[in-house]
Amino acid sequence: MVSRIYVEKKPGFDVEAQQLLAELANVVPEGLAPDARLRIVNRYDVEGLSDELFERCVPVVFSEPQVDATYRELPARQGEKDVRVFAVEALPGQFDQRADSAAECVQLISQGERPTVRCAKVYVIEGGCTDEALAAIKHYVINPVEAREASLEERATLRQSYPEPADVEVLDGFLELDKEQLQAMIDRLGLAMDLADITFCQEYFAGEGRVPTITEIRMIDTYWSDHCRHTTFGTVLEHLQFDDKVVAAAFDRYLEMRARLGRDDRPVTLMDMGTIGAKYLKSTGQLTGLDESEEINACTVKVTVDVDGEDQDWLFLFKNETHNHPTEIEPFGGAATCIGGAIRDPLSGRSYVYQAMRVTGAADPTVPVSQTMAGKLPQRKLVTTAAAGYSSYGNQIGLATGQVSELYHPGYVAKRMEIGAVVGATPASHVRRECPAPGDKIVLLGGRTGRDGIGGATGSSKAHNVESLEKDGAEVQKGNPPIERKLQRLFRREDACRLIKRCNDFGAGGVSVAIGELADGLDIDLDLVPKKYEGLDGTELAISESQERMAVALAPEDVDEFMRYAREENLEATVVATVTEEPRLRMSWRGRTIVDVSREFLASNGAPKATSVRVEKPSEYERTWAGETLGEKMRSLVTDLNVASNKGLSERFDSTIGAATVLMPFGGRTQLTPAQAMVAKLPVDGETTTCSGMAWGFNPYLMSANPYTGAYLSVVESVSRMVATGFAHEDLYLTFQEYFERLRDVPSRWGKPTAALLGALMAQVDLGIGSIGGKDSMSGSFEDLDVPPTLVSFATGLGKVGRVVSPEFKGAGHRVAVLVPDYAEDALTPEPSALLATYALVESLVEKNAVLAASTMGYGGVAEAVFKMCVGNRLGIEVAPAFGADALFCPSYGSFLLELSDDADAPEAPAGVTVSLFGTTTDAYELVAGDERLDLAELQEAWEGALESVFPYRAQGERVEAVSFDVTSAGSSRPTPAVHVARPRVIIPVFPGTNCEYDTAHAFERAGAKADVFVVNNLTPEAVAESTHELARRIRESQIIMIPGGFSGGDEPEGSAKFITAFFRAPEVTEAVRDLLQTRDGLMLGICNGFQALVKLGLVPYGDIRETDDTCPTLTFNTIGRHQSRLVRTRVASNLSPWLSKCEVGDVHNIAISHGEGRFVASDELLAQMIAAGQVATQYVGEDGVPGMSLDVNPNGSVLAIEGITSPDGRVLGKMGHTERSGAGLYKNVPGNAYQPLIEGGVGYFTA
Secondary structure (H helix, E strand, O other): EEEEEEEEOOOOOEEEEEHHHHHHHHHOOEEEOOOEEEEEEEEEEOOOHHHHHHHHHHHHHHOOOOEEEOOOOOOOOOOOOOOOEEEEEEEOOOOOOHHHHHHHHHHHHHOOOOEEEEEEEEEEEEEEEEEHHHHHHHHHHHHOEEEEEOOOEEEEOOOOOOOOOOOOOOOHHHHHHHHHHHHHHHHOOOOOOOHHHHHHHHHHHHHOOOEEEHHHHHHHHOOOOOOHHHHHHHEEEEEEEEEEHHHHHHHHHHHHHHOOOOOOOOEEEEEHHHHHHHHHHHHHHOOOOEEEOOOOOOOEEEEEEEEEEEEEEEEEEEEEEHHHHHHHHHHHHHHHHHHHHHHHHHOOOOOOOEEEEEEEEEEOOOOOOOOOOOOOOOOHHHHHHHHHHHHHHHHOOOOOEEEEEEEEEEEHHHOEEEEEEEEEEEEEOOOOOOOOOOOOOOEEOOEEEOOOOOOHHEEEEEEOOOOOHHHHHHHHOOOHHEEEEEEHHOOOOOHOOOOOOOOEEOOHHHHHHHHHOOOOOOOOOOOOHHHOOOOOOHHHHHOOOOEEEEEEEEOOOHHHHHHHHHHOOOOOOOEEEEOOOOOEEEEEEEEEEEEEEEHHHHOOOOOEEEEEEEOOOOOOOOOOOHHHHHHHHHHHHHHHOOOOOOHHOOOOOOOOOOEEEEEOOOOOOOOOEEEOOOOEOOOOOOOOOOEEEEEEEEOOOHHHHHHHHHHHHHHHHHHHHHHHHHHHHHHHHEEEEEEEEEOOHHHHHHHHHHHHHHHHHHHHHHHOOOOEEEEEEOEEEOOEEOOOEEEEEEEEEEEEEEHOOOOOOOOOOOOEHHHEEEOOOOOOOOOOOHHHHHOOOOOOHHHOEEEEEEEEEEEOHHHHHHHHHHHHOOOEEEOOOOOHHHHHOOEEEEOOOEEEOOOOOOOOOOOEEEEEEEEEOOOEEEEOOOOOEEEEHHHHHHHHOOOOOOOOOOOOOOOOOOEEOOOOOOOOOOOOOOOOOOOOOEEEEEEOOEEEEEEEHHHHHHHOOOEEEEOOOOEEEEEHHHHHHHHHHHHOOOOEEEOOOOOOHHHOOOOOOHHHHHHOHHHHHHHHHHHHHOOOEEEEEEEEEHHHHHHHHHHHHOOOOOOOOOOEEEEEEEOOOOOEEEEEEEOEEEOHHHHHHHOOOOOOOEEEEOOOOEEEEHHHHHHHHHHOOOOEEEEOOOOOOOOOOOOOOOOOOOOOHHHEEEOOOOOOOEOOOOOOOOOOOOOOOOOOOOOOHHHHHHHHHHOO
């Protein structure tokens, strides 16, 4: 029997519906009445539950009585006057996190089998809506790549009948096909290989004396795709013609390097140009520290990290990844799995990935949706949905995103650019690298296999056309970040990692590539591959790119031990293959061999390819800003989309998880000055002063005009940003992202990446910094449109926290120096020796603590740099008379602006470098240059508003009452424990989706407690029951329960923390909690997701686990309708709680927040009771210390600006802000006190 429930947000909480209605004003210019109302109703169909259990689950899983209305029947009827209704559901086979989480939550309550759940979203339009308008609305909300219109009818069953798949097709007659027939086969099957490749296959199988199976052809097509084997980059370049003498000279220099390295016999290819720089610098002794192995993971270097004062050997890993094609056709899933894939590369190197950077390219998202090209998603929908996808995945997995930059260029309408770059690290002792031996076992770890992602590798290697949006849906993977989080936990364990001989992540090509690359000889049993559902055939099992999977090679005797560790981390693990002596890749399905090919043939990468190249003469680069006066030009500059504030985009990405963020994405007391680079401390178990940095460089307009110079300056910009942030250029490494149009057989098109790679090569050799990794994407075309030539340079390396510098001006009356290297004839490119001398000068000044703020110039020249340096602390600048207004707008790559300390000597200029006084900082918020005096407040408003229609982040609000409750003044007393202990024990449960357990455990250990981290297992009903019993046992042995932050079950369905609350409502756990609080005087703390759980359990404000109803308070979606991440100021409003015993009422702290559902709502009556009882613990306040409702003060719209509350006796505290994300050297670019001694107060309650 199928049970159905409809759930709708009550008025005032229907943020999603109101936001979509506002968007529809742009989508549907006519046909929708101005007063039309939009309702969004979530529909749940559930099979496998009794009526009684279903009714129990309605108010605790499928809805929240405080904010949701529930209906047994659809609350609107199609056909009623002025009512339009349609429903949308995920395509069959697509992962639906809402349905999956609902099923898991129900299982936690029932402790039985997991039910089947299907979800749909019902849209109800009330008011005038024409057929044309309805069609436009459906077109906007239904992306056929991932979803379809759903029936409104009742369902008799949710069981899907999966027809028995047919045997894998054997391609009889393949050996007799002529060229025309082979080409027809390529077209019919949609293969990425060309005629030469398939002819090569024909010759191979003729030699084998048999015909291939369709699985073999599909698998070979994946193996040889441009995505997997970089066939474009491996094409031999013949007959090179240069119309540009600068590029010709660079090519001659490249040939000299080949000769020095003894590579004259190697073919000239783009790959050789892209990789020879590192080989050359290694040969000269300039590139050191590489960790080289046969494993295919991320870029890896050997480093030294100080841990608790002791130097240790570590590995530092970094990787950049693109998902351009998938994000173009399905922006949420494509962007989500972009960062998921980027994480898995260094993760497969057994490192912990701790910080990410996102760099994207789009066309103008502010243009009306009506101007969208046929076959394309609107740019506005692309940029917002992709941001939602990437941030959703990164936020859930617990990865700090240190920098988010979106570049706008009309060429990216051809195909979006979506790059994720990540850094990871691990103790060297964790990593064992051995060649798998015959008899070794291959274990598939993590997620199950479905149809999602089939053809992704080949799809991303094909050109994009009008039909792509409709037919390529299976190519886009669906992410399940809680599973990847479990993989992260497992791979952070030394005991598990030391068993792994070799590891590969499941990216492009699925089983065939991920397992196929682990050893030369393999026997894979596809019948053992865990499936999401039945009905998959052998080909699908072989090439599906389902996410969150790893393949590890283990010695047979280590398999059982490894499987035990996997189970401890709530992960599925299955032996699926054996390493063989013979170098052949074999796969069997249903007992029959369906793949049997030699390693030599697979590794050939297909038929050799060659092409001609012509590098055309570049055009002149000129970037001008409209206007006659300085004021007019500055306004044009700050409203340029590539200069304008993107704070509304960036703040949906968690930037502080890991408690290691050294620089916030935006600095100053206003948190407005963008950082030049992302910086984080390494993820050590203890304390460290070692940090990593990463910066990018790229200008699409410059590269469009001159790919050679543009690529050279991409490198210069990335390195200069790192130097401006306090890192030494000699300690840096590079990795590149190349993204070009479909090259076809046109020599001039091949000339663009040729020129770009030669430019980047010259920059590497000139600066002595090598590129040791990269990613190419060579299909940036749509019909006749092409992306701009793109080479993004990422510079990264390690430094010390104490040296890190940020760009916002720190105070008034300070000298600002400008350092300018000599430039080449083009006035764009710094002379190499002069640039290196400039770097050395900046580094020496930083070392002497002479630099308070530093910035290097990029797209907008000095004008952009100085404006952004001003906004963070609302300081002005008076420019020295020597600088005319025009000089502010000149391209100045490699130049620096430095705010000098009062006691710093004037820098002495080395040869080739000009050092001048640029100006002086002022208290007056003005830019004074020549005879013009510009109001920076007006420019700031224009700068903040340019992208605000797409990425809003500001809203005004009233001030509210500042609550004050002092225990002593009120004549009250704090509770005290009956028994003191020297080291209280804190139990920290980890649920699927929890991601703050490391930060939390570290904070408690630092405060003197013993942290007990317990991973809840829900793989089977028996595991759920065991975890329930074990958690209750551990609670009975503890003094404190701490529920950390995260996204329990992805915070689906219908509200946060359902997973946690379902588990704590198990009778044995409930009784253990009551015993702790009511009998043993224990404490309980919940932060973020943990606070949400405490509220929904009733523990705050009531002090006990109880049933909740519509009169109870809750935490719901932020009024802005999206995730919010930044530092906020909170004020201690009450010191009733032992947790706040070390704070004074009125204390203000800078606290990291990161949540989508932090809006506290409660009735006026309950609020009055809480205020009187001292239960309002903390409030959000502005810079003046006053609570308020404006978004810059109150990030979620909480009533009375409440950030935290307590139980009546204060022993249970819940708060949204991440107090645990504190430590030495964090958030250096935001002034204020970031240390709140809350955890110390809780620990001190037992030890005092």
